[in-house]
Amino acid sequence: MARLAIRMPKMSMTMTEGEVSEWMVNVGDEIAEGDVVCEVMTDKVDMEVESTVAGTLVEIVVESGMVDVGEPIGWVEGEDTGGGFGDLLSSPSVVEPPSVVEPPSVVEPPSVVEPVETTPEPPSVVEPVETTPEPPKPTGPVAAIPRARGLANEHGIDLATVTGTGPEGLVRVPDVEALVEPAAPEPRPEPRHAAEEPVPTAVAKAAPKPAPQAAPKAPPSDARKAAIRAAVARKMTPSATIPQFTVWRELELDAANTQRRGVSWTTVLVRAYAASLREVPDLLCRWENDQATESGPPAVALAVATDRGLLVPTLTEPDLGDAQELDAEIRAMVKAAHTGKLDKAYMAIANGSVSNLGGLGVDRFQALLTPPQASVLSLGTIRQRPVAVPGGVGLALTVHAGLTVDHRVADGAHAAELLDRMSRRLGAGI
Known part of the structure; x- marks a missing residue:
């Protein structure tokens, strides 16, 4: 039996450490x-850690507390x-070198064989068989929208059996x-005779058991709040060094309001921002290694x-696809953020923020850049305002929109x- 490690996973590209808050299994469990x-707990979200190895849990190294990735x-x-990734960071096993075979001290000369003349037979003709190469089977997890994965x-x-209709099979x-x-469908009741009196549905059916009430949500601890503030400090302090x-611009929304069909304004404006970023590629760059990189x-x-x-969960290419579907995804994502159960797919590195x-009730404010992103869009209250x-x-x-830009990456004309x-x-109502 091998001794295999369960390690602190890297749940996002920027994660360097995580805090173990609760174990779901005990020592001795299979x-x-x-x-x-x-x-x-990370600086972004609380996540459930899945084991990458199988066997008997023999030791819990950290009951609770901070652990490096x-x-x-x-x-x-x-x-x-070899199917998991739990021991990828461990040292490789030692392999013994192959034994050396000593050559014989005396080598006999090879015997001479007289050549024999033979008539070569013509090679048989093999008809080529056309074969269609099988497409390579995809490896790794199936690309899917988090709401689709949860459903x-x-x-x-099994997501592997689902044919994706999104970009690149998403x-x-x-x-x-x-x-x-x-x-x-529920079976239809048989018709009753006229003499029979109908039985009220509430009497005919057994009274349902009352659903258990969820325990009240405990407020976050002072230690948790302190950890969040420390994480924000680590992330935003470098923003002060960015030029x-x-x-600012006041955006009119009357045309969009006639076509949004119940879609939230957050969804409408996130889509418009993402689509506009795609058309101004300079603002899709990040300042990395002393240069603007795509x-x-x-x-x-x-x-x-x-x-x-x-x-700050991340939406990848939110300007593509159906607006109603994106709106439902954003609502589910925000709800998951409030419970600390965000899908790992939302922890990608962003190149812009909203x-x-x-x-x-805030009309306008200035948002700060989050390195290495090149822009952040701030949005105020949407209301009727006087216009010329x-x-x-x-x-x-209208809504007052403020776009903050990294001057190393782009200029005022780009904004x-x-x-x-x-x-x-x-x-245009889009």
């Missing part, structure tokens, strides 16, 4: 690969199948919903204020162009 063994938090005795787990659907919510078996500026398609972090502190204080119209003054639904593209997009 665990399998994928079993949830403990809960870890990659350090052991528990030990398991079991067979090392698949809820209904016991599995979306409708792809999973298409495989969810509809609930069987940054903010440009960072790929839009990945927008959305600031969410919770009783645990400020969390901070919205409009719901708290031909021949006088009228009212329009003005992005806000102008947002204004045009919203003015």
Whole structure:
């Protein structure tokens, strides 16, 4: 039996340490690969840690407290199948060198064999067989929207069997919903004779058992609040060294309001910001290694204020796909952020951020950059405001938007162009 480590996982690109808060298993328990063994708090979210090894838990190294990424938090005795990643940081096993075979002291000369003349037979002709090469099987987890992944787990659907209709085969919510078996219809009651009196449904059926009430949520501890503030300090202190500026624009929303069909304003504005970033590629760069480097398609972090502190889950390419689907995803993501149960897919590195204080009555504010992102969009309260119209003054639904930009990456003209593209997009009702 091998001694295998359960290590502190790296749950995001910026994570360097995590805090073990609670173990779900005890020493002596049998665990399998994928079993949830403990809960870890990071500077962004609380996450359940799954075991990457199988066997018997023989030691819990850290009951609670801070642990560096990659350090052991528990030990398991079991067979090392090589299927997990729990011992990738351990030292390689020692391999004995092969034994050396001494050559014989006397080498006999080879005997001489007279050549024999033979008539070579013509080679047989083999007809070529056309074969279609099998496409390589994908490895690793299936790319899926977190809500689609959760829906698949809820209904016991293997994501590998789902055909994704999103970009590069991304599995979306409708792809999973298409495989969810509809609930069987309730049987219709047989017709009664006229002489029979109907029995009230409430009497005919057994009274349902009252659902157990959830225990009241405990307020975050002072230690947890202190850890959150320390994490914010570590992340935002470097922002003070960045040469940054903010440009402002009042965006009119009347046209977008007629077409949003119940979609939240947060979703509408996040989509418009991401689409505009795609059209101003200079603002998609990040300042890294003393130069502006390309960072790929839009990945927008959305600031969410919770009783645990400020969390910033990331949405990848939110300008693509259906707005209604994105709105449902954002609502579910915000709800998960408040409970500290965000999917790991939302912990990617962003190249832009959105901070919205409009719901708290703030008209405008300046948001600070989060390195290495090049821009952050601040949004205030959406309300009817006086605007200039031909021949006088009228009212329009508007929002004050402030775009803060890293001056090392882009200039004021880039910021003005992005806000102008947002204004045009919203003015067209998109």
